[in-house]
Amino acid sequence: MGAQLNVNLQDGAPFPLNVQLSCAAGEILALVGPSGSGKSRVLRCIAGLYRPKHGKITFGDVVWYDAANSVNRSPQQRQIGIVFQNYALFPHLSAIKNVMEALGDRPYSERCARAAELLNLVNLGGLANRKPTTLSGGQQQRVAVARALARDPNVLLLDEPFSAVDKATRQRLYRELTDLRRQLRMPVVLVTHDLDEAALLADRLCILHHGKTLQEGPPFDVMVKPATPEIARLVGLKNTFEGRVIEHEVNNNRTFLGWGTYTLVTSHQPNFLEGSTITWTIPNAQVILHRPDRPSRGENENPVSGIIVEFVPLGDQTNVAIAVDGVSGLRLFMNVPTHVAQRNDLAVNKRISVSLLATGIHLIPLSDDA
């Protein structure tokens, strides 16, 4: 226990793969990327189901794969646990027999007892003798998790394990995984295209795009401080604009940013030359509505005004897009609680003003090759 998984892969067709990642014991690493980014291929490489052209995969001191020295341990030897996207349960075996298959050559009674224990762990105690086809999607997923854990795996691999269940079940499975993970002491690699899911479950995110790992870090950092405009787009930061660094004020620990006719204050971000053109982003949640009925001191912080051009209520939250005065053709996006939107009579074509929180503004080099 306590060993770390290190992965370094390069591969060719169908599209190039260039991946570096590591996952410590007890850590959940989410490998996030749009479909077709190569996430599943990376997972299959770790599992030993696919051989990349180049690279090395190690678990602690043990080399699992080394293209240069022709080392390739079989999936059986790697002793991993994997949950496939469609679970890949053995359709002819009951839930408990599915788990028992993964328990090796131990005596029957011992395997039976351990499998029952694992099914209890995933809250499936009463359904041990049911065939996979008679189980719901969520229940099948639990069987797959129990089966993956049966080998006491060195590494647990989860390939989009929540994509085949409905939303309510998914929420319940999230909670269960969060509970379960306290008992897991191995590295866990979760592949998903859902950023929110990754942020909820993972300790670290690794963004994968076109087969390349772009940025790795704690979920919050990656999601609000993307390293490149491309990552900003991938993590769904819609408020991505071009601006110009006007001045750094080291003493006051702040940087001034020119955007259209506005001068915005941001936290001090000294890596950008004064006068240089940059990209900047701000999360939707860091755009704050000014309320005519309750003015506050915060309104002095980067005030911006404009006309609402889009107003989309989505349950509790309402998405609002603003055409900002003085910055033609650009839209600023924000989320407002729906009741706040109602109380303030927000609607299309209404004029509003908002604040861009200085701490939320993040500067990024203009091009992707930084």
Add this chain to the structure above:
Amino acid sequence: MNWPSLILSLKLAVWTMVVLLPIGIVLSRQLAWRSFPTKGLLEAALVLPLVLPPTVLGFYLMITLGGGSPIGQFYEAVFGRSLVFSFDGLLIASVFFNLPFAVLPMRRAFETIPPEVREAAACCGLSSRRIFWRIELPLAWPGILSALVLTFAHTIGEFGVVLMVGGNIPGETETIAIAIYDRVQAFDNAAAGLMSAVLLVVTLTAIGITYSATSSIGRRNP
């Protein structure tokens, strides 16, 4: 009633199934999951017995297995008798012309096993052998069974190839189908009718028992 011919037919059918079971499984797994350069050719060759008139296939087999061929000469040197016009030759011919009936359903059965299920088995630590016995075989079993039933039925019913390779030696190569034809040629319609009826009942019973027995196994352990 020509019992020896009926027994010979049944014996030939059973042996053909026994020989084709492992051959069919090996071939169909390769065709289902692997891709190799000569795959297209192999697939075409496998279907040939369905397309060619049985007499053509029988003719080639007769030439290949006959005393003039290396195979025939080798067999004669080792066993001291000719391969054609013997039960062994008949069995070899029967295996060849039944290949598509065995391989096509088996291949279909193995193809329907999702690749992830086999991968999951490997990731569960099951050896290739164990994956075959515990996962693949139970899942492919219905297809394998229909392959065997088809083989059985087709062997009982085959006429042209048997006549070309085996001839018409009572007790050695005269199958029931040939015996019936023989009786009709001799204007002995009563005997032909009796044999036809017996053949019908025997095969129907055999296949019926196989199906119902395995489907009840299927209910216990599908």
